[in-house]
Amino acid sequence: MPTILVIDDERSMREFLSIMLEKEGYKVMAVDNGNDALKFIRKSRDPETGSGHGFDLIITDIKMPKVGGIDILKESMSLNPNTPVIMITAFASTDVAVEAMKLGAYDYITKPFKVDEIKIIIKNALERKSLLDENISLKKELKAWHQFPDIIGKSEKIQKVFELIQKVASGKSTVLITGESGTGKELVARAIHNNSNRKDNSFVSISCSAIPETLLESELFGHQKGAFTGADSDKKGLFEIADGGTFFLDEVSEAPISIQAKLLRVLQEKEFKRVGGVKDIKVDVRVIAATNKNLHDLITDGRFREDLYYRLNVIPIELPPLRERREDISLIASHFINKYNSMNKKNIKGIRPEAMEKLEKYIWRGNIRELENVIERAVLLETTDNIQIESLPDEIKNYISEPLKTISDIPSDSLNLEDFLSKLEKDIITNALKKTRGVKTKAAELLKMSFRSFRYKLEKYNIENDKG
Template identity: 45%
Template sequence: MKTRILLVEDLPDALELMVDLFSNKGYEVDTATNGVEAIRAIKNKEPDIIVSDIQMPVMDGMELLKNVTKDYPYIPVIMVTAYATIDSAVEAMKIGAKDYITKPLRLDEILAKVERISQLNSLIKENEFLLNKLQQKYDFTNIIGKTDKIKQLFTLVQDVASTNTTVLIRGESGTGKELIANAIHYNSARMKRPFVKVNCGVLAESLLESELFGHVRGAFTGAIKDKVGRFELAHGGTLFLDEIGDISLNMQLKLLRVLQEGEFERVGGTETIKVDVRILAATNKNLEEAMEKGTFRNDLYYRLNVIPIEVPPLRDRSDDIQYLVYHFIEKFNKIYGKNIRDIDPKAMSILKNYDYPGNIRELENLIERIVVLNKSGIIELKDLPSILPAEENVAGSEINIKKGLVRAVEDFEKRLILQALEENSYNKVQTAKVLQINRSTFMSKLKKYDIN
């Protein structure tokens, strides 16, 4: 998109010079010869940036600037001032001008300043746009659930979001702990500050330490320059310590100190660094058991467990499954450009009765696979072989004996093949091997049952 510039100048020659300059550089140019005209132009044209002279009749540049900073604080203004009145430039900066240019006009100087400021401004706009997107993503309307269990959870999340308290989020794998952590941050007063995540479970102890606290150059072999840790990066914002149940006792002690004192040193460093960071932690481990075994420190547990949030497993709120299914169908329809419109009630009932050891992540992956592979636009039983209960797979109600033995056996065979395919990631060679039939027999069966 072209940048729209408003040039405000009462001297025709100077104005023409600038109009030529910016039109040639591809800007959309609007003009005004005094402050009153300028305000009208701002209303009608919504410029991205304004360059204004100070001395003008009717309403001068200072008055205009005051109006813009009050009513349109997001539009940057550059003031043009006569060299003799440099004081007014200083004054203009105080009022809120982004920069100033002194007369006599030097075109390269004007251009450089305008380009720098409009780039900066579009970065700011883009940032706000991205932040907005993130807030929308973690808005509660995108966390699906209508059961009482999940509503209570939302209320709790909303209540703790506005505080600065440490929160320990617990729940099985795939229940949505990370989503909740994001929702807390993006609904808190810190939402415009960083949300920094550390997965404590995947890093070796020494790496985790330098990841969290940073290190100074030469602290250990390979530390070729200073590194800022996640605690510092999260300053003013939120630090999410994921998989907190997996850290060593030694690291637990180091963490405890930061949580208690709000200060630490970089690895190998002597300077004490103070930070203001809100801590959220998550785990799928049983920390009480770990404390009994002596693998998790009591004092750290109490520091973290100020507000515990328990995210229930999906099987305990199976009434939410249907909403999640629709939510994910819509999501993957969009991503893959598909148009799945409906789901067969029998298929929905299977989806609702499955117990999802991998919780929402498992359901999400399942729906993604179904959406990708489905051709008919309707999700049916045959789309979910991997979660069909055993009896359905063997001689389930779907197999109609009245069709006669041959057809019933064929139905059964087709279903077995589909299931085997799915279990083997649709790798034909592998599936044929598992079914212990040769490749050409297998291919002819695929053709016979119209599976591709």
């Protein structure tokens, strides 16, 4: 519902406009002087940007004591030039009305005026405001799309991620990206690099879980000839290769404690020694780390250094799981359809509404990576122009969301709260094990618990399970 500010020192005119506009379905605020109008305009400005105001249209008389319509127009234009201002004038003041038009007023109407005429002017002014606002919004989305072409979405949560990337890209501080597996942490790291002053230099990445501890130190820091069996020549580490650029440490939670100490030194001193070396090597590297684990739990368990955590977590970016941005699923799915159409020389045009409904309701534990796999499979299997339900995996076709059972009323014969909560907790843990086919580590991740805490709960409730 558009909000209109009416300013007129003549009571009858003010009341007439208010009644007429409210009957048309608009929300109206009416004031009898320019001073109060300026206060309302300034008070309703955007608290974050310090600009704009909350009115969609302003209708003001030109001639009022002390603060007139021209003053109102100038203030409104300075705060929000897209908000139309309609001036009301008597025949004797048309010269002032023309001046107002030059200053940016949308239109002016002369007293006495026809009701139908002002209704049309107001309708057109609000339509113009709506188009301008929509144009600004589209430009912002398009700008973000071009800046981050591999990160797709229009949801509020992903737009906040876009905004954060834009703010931090030009800095040097370390970034810690958190989020479930498959949410696109490396894409965000690359977006930060590609929008930074380091974009023309190397983006180097490593997964700390993919390389054995015995080799990880050499990969990160390099080694000198003869440092260990097989070290037949000097080798630069990835930190040296990334000098001047960005180094992405994926799954940093899996780095052994011995390596964590060396990472801390690089972050603090910007230098390190190669394995078997004695010389300090200086580097200029921006470090971006990522994890799908709860580092606080790992710190408590003694598996992650607290001082390293604070060095990494200067700028935290948390990526939402796909189930929390369901409005993005259709856009992401379309992107993958285009990708796998091209790879497989197919011509799938889209997804049937009933199939899309299934995709949007599914829980997506593997997030975007899982959605990509589903679309790749569907593109290959589909024989029509659009993906049908039949081309989706059984777990998606047959998925039914399971709302948690809650208790809203206390039974008349009382309730043992401790027993009730214990039973509820046991049921949730049992269901988590079922969903992960008995794999304890995955069940603990699903419930966002440390494995130590999860194992304690299994013993507490005597839940039998064979898988790790």
